[in-house]
Amino acid sequence: MTELATVDAYGVLTEPATLKIQRLLPGPIERVWAYLTDSDLRRQWLAAGQMEMKVGAPFEFVWRNDELTDPPGQRPAGFSDEQRMQSRITEIDPPRKLAFAWQGSGDVSFELDPQGNEVLLTVIHRRLPDRTTMLMVGAGWHMHLDILAARAAGKKPEPFWDGWSRLKKEYDRRIPA
Secondary structure (H helix, E strand, O other), X not given: OOOHHHOXXXXXXXXXXXXXXXXXXXXXXXXXXXXXXXXXXXXXXXXXXXXXXXXXXXXXXXXXXXXXXXXXXOOOOOOOOOEEEEEEEEEEEOOOEEEEEEOOOOEEEEEEEEEOOEEEEEEEEXXXXXXXXXXXXXXXXXXXXXXXXXXXXXXXXXXXXXXXXXXXXXXXXXXXX
8 A cells, every 4th residue: 555545634743742743635736735825826725914924923823713614614612713723934935835833832833745647735734832832733724625635626625613623532542631
């Protein structure tokens, strides 16, 4: 079996505070890079926010998860319709790698690896502060990447919040207490 056939949709802890999750997406690599760096494309699967493509550049991500899918599903109690986070680019190597620091919740890197007509996207979220955050982040990355994969393939994604709630329960089962 090839490595590509074994890409698991679920994120895994590669270190006690590091989550790694991958998706195989339709290429070319420049198209996937645009989904990471162009605010209008990124807001369709993750969060809006203009980025200056240079190390040290600050930016703000704006999540509006209710707008990611139609219908959005049932938003869990305690979540607002908008979330903002200050960030800073820590590494950039177009179109292969983008990394940034998130205010108060670790560092995230996106690595792109062409695989024929497809692109392997690897997301690594480091320095997760606790298990509760890991469960929310695991379900969040998983659902956001499922939406990206659906959008990139021209398919309709599952309602965001319904998927997130289902996945949070699954990550609770998978991530050690």
